[in-house]
Structure formats: structure tokens, C-alpha cells
Amino acid sequence: MITDVTNSTFVQALVSQIRAQDPYGVYRSWSDELLLKPYILSKEEKRKIPVDTPVDPVTKGRITYFYGAIAREIERQTGKLMQVVINVNEEGFGWALVFSGKLLAVTRTLRDAQRFGFTSLEQLAQEGEKAVQAGIALIQKFPEVAEA
Amino acid sequence: MITDVTNSTFVQALVSQIRAQDPYGVYRSWSDELLLKPYILSKEEKRKIPVDTPVDPVTKGRITYFYGAIAREIERQTGKLMQVVINVNEEGFGWALVFSGKLLAVTRTLRDAQRFGFTSLEQLAQEGEKAVQAGIALIQKFPEVAEA
Numbered sequence: 354m355i356t357d358v359t360n361s362t363f364v365q366a367l368v369s370q371i372r373a374q375d376p377y378g379v380y381r382s383w384s385d386e387l388l389l390k391p392y393i394l395s396k397e398e399k400r401k402i403p404v405d406t407p408v409d410p411v412t413k414g415r416i417t418y419f420y421g422a423i424a425r426e427i428e429r430q431t432g433k434l435m436q437v438v439i440n441v442n443e444e445g446f447g448w449a450l451v452f453s454g455k456l457l458a459v460t461r462t463l464r465d466a467q468r469f470g471f472t473s474l475e476q477l478a479q480e481g482e483k484a485v486q487a488g489i490a491l492i493q494k495f496p497e498v499a500e501a
Numbered sequence: 502m503i504t505d506v507t508n509s510t511f512v513q514a515l516v517s518q519i520r521a522q523d524p525y526g527v528y529r530s531w532s533d534e535l536l537l538k539p540y541i542l543s544k545e546e547k548r549k550i551p552v553d554t555p556v557d558p559v560t561k562g563r564i565t566y567f568y569g570a571i572a573r574e575i576e577r578q579t580g581k582l583m584q585v586v587i588n589v590n591e592e593g594f595g596w597a598l599v600f601s602g603k604l605l606a607v608t609r610t611l612r613d614a615q616r617f618g619f620t621s622l623e624q625l626a627q628e629g630e631k632a633v634q635a636g637i638a639l640i641q642k643f644p645e646v647a648e649a
Contacts, residue, residue, distance in 0.1 A: 438586060438588045438596050438598065439588075440586045440587075440588050448584070448586050450586065450600075452605060455606075455608065455643075455646075456604070456646065457600060457603040457604070457605060458603075460600075460603065491603060491649070495603075495643070495646050495649075498603075498643050498646050501639070501643075
């Protein structure tokens with residue numbers, strides 16, 4: 354079952370994002386499941402992560418890869434070049450933006466970004482795919498803005 | 502002559518942005534010209550600022566106020582609530598974004614953000630006003646995107 358989710362195009366796009374940032378080949382022997390494990394946090398685990406300290410660079414990287422995968426999937430299905438901007442302040446609040454031209458295909462406010470994560474791999478895949486589809490729908494609705 | 506520029510609505514919006522972040526009232530006795538002085542850099546002065554170090558927080562603040570003033574002016578003239586996201590990486594590259602709904606009213610790539618500045622107060626006013634007008638034109642052209 355887990356394997357099915359891992360094979361979804363969104364999850365594979367996310368895996369590619371992570372593996373692309375592996376200059377020393379550390380992840381080469383890691384399975385996709387192991388690579389994605391830090392994205393899965395139970396409510397209990399989230400609660401244990403303090404939100405009164407800045408978001409650490411590894412968590413920031415995880416957020417960037419997640420929205421990067423959304424951007425790459427939208428690109429693949431629309432042919433539009435997408436930009437990703439992740440902006441998190443010291444308190445863990447901010448924005449995740451995926452855009453093309455003058456059109457924001459995906460906008461998400463981030464809160465408690467220190468605790469970025471999903472309850473399961475299924476939820477991660479679902480959230481990612483939902484954002485991809487909503488982004489594509491916007492580009493199809495406003496193509497001239499995406500090219501502006 | 503300088504006084505005329507300082508009185509322009511854009512420059513006054515910028516002055517308000519800066520004065521709003523003055524919890525100890527340090528700027529209370531400063532003229533607007535003095536407050537805006539760090540925005541004015543000659544080519545020579547720019548060249549002296551190293552770009553191999555991260556953007557210092559004061560310069561980052563200056564960039565944020567500049568685009569904040571653009572956002573406030575667009576808001577004042579369109580009634581749309583605008584969001585500002587400034588994203589600069591360690592090398593001084595990044596994005597300045599001003600948006601409403603799914604519409605990016607202003608997008609600027611930042612390069613050598615360490616050297617952010619203008620050759621004169623006139624140029625600052627002109628660049629700011631140009632961005633405001635372009636942003637308003639986009640909102641008028643795509644009102645449904647700005648509300649999406």
C-alpha cells in the first residue's frame with residue numbers, strides 16, 4: 354500500500370527534488386520511504402517540536418522540496434516554467450508561493466513551519482496532488498496572466 | 502527641488518514605512534531627506550559594498566520598506582489588500598513580490614541586493630511610482646485574479 358503512494362507522480366517528483374541535492378551520494382542506498390520519513394510526523398511528534406526558535410535549515414529545505422515538487426509537476430503538465438519562493442520569518446510564519454508570469458498558481462501561508470509535516474505518506478501525496486491540480490486549473494483559467 | 506520629490510505620495514509612503522518602525526522615536530527629529538539618505542548610492546559607493554557576504558538586516562529592511570511603500574500605494578489607489586514577500590538568498594539574489602489574491606502586481610528579481618539603492622531621490626521616486634502604476638494597471642486588467 355505504502356509502495357503505491359510512493360510510486361505516485363507527485364511523490365516521485367518530491368523524491369527527485371531530494372535526491373537532486375545529494376552531492377555526496379549519501380541517499381543513494383536509501384529507499385524512497387526512508388528518504389521521505391522526516392515528512393511524516395504524528396500530532397504527538399509535532400507537539401514536541403518547539404515553535405519559539407527559528408525554523409532550522411533542514412526543515413526549511415523540506416518545505417522547499419515539497420513546493421519544488423509541486424512546481425515541477427505543474428511544469429510537466431502545463432509546459433509553463435514555475436518559480437518557487439519560500440519565505441519564513443523567525444517565528445515560523447510565512448508564505449510558500451509557486452508562480453508563473455504574474456499568476457500565483459499556489460499560495461500557502463505557513464504557520465509553525467518548524468512543525469512542517471504530514472500525518473502519513475498518503476496525506477502528503479494527497480496534499481501535494483491537490484495543490485498541483487488547483488495550480489493547473491488556475492493556469493488554464495487565466496493563461497494570459499501566467500504569460501504576463 | 503529635492504523638497505518636491507520628498508513630497509511625492511510614493512516617497513511619503515516610504516517615509517511612513519520607515520517611521521512606523523521606530524519604537525524608540527530615534528527618527529522623530531530626523532528630516533525625511535536624512536531618513537532616505539541610505540537609499541541613495543553613487544556607482545562608486547555601490548562598487549565598494551562587497552557582494553560576497555550575506556545581505557545585512559538593515560539593507561534587507563530598506564528593500565522591505567521600498568516594496569512595502571509600493572504595496573501601500575497600490576492599496577490606497579485600488580482598495581485591494583496587498584501582500585509583500587522579499588526573498589533574498591545568501592548571495593544577494595532573490596525576489597521582491599507584491600500580490601493580491603492570485604495576482605502578482607509587482608515582481609522584481611533582486612541581484613546584488615547588498616547594493617540596493619538609487620542614484621538620486623528622483624530616481625527612487627520614479628522607480629517606485631513606475632512600479633505602483635504598473636501594478637495598478639495589472640489589477641485593473643485582471644480584477645478577478647486579484648480576488649481569486
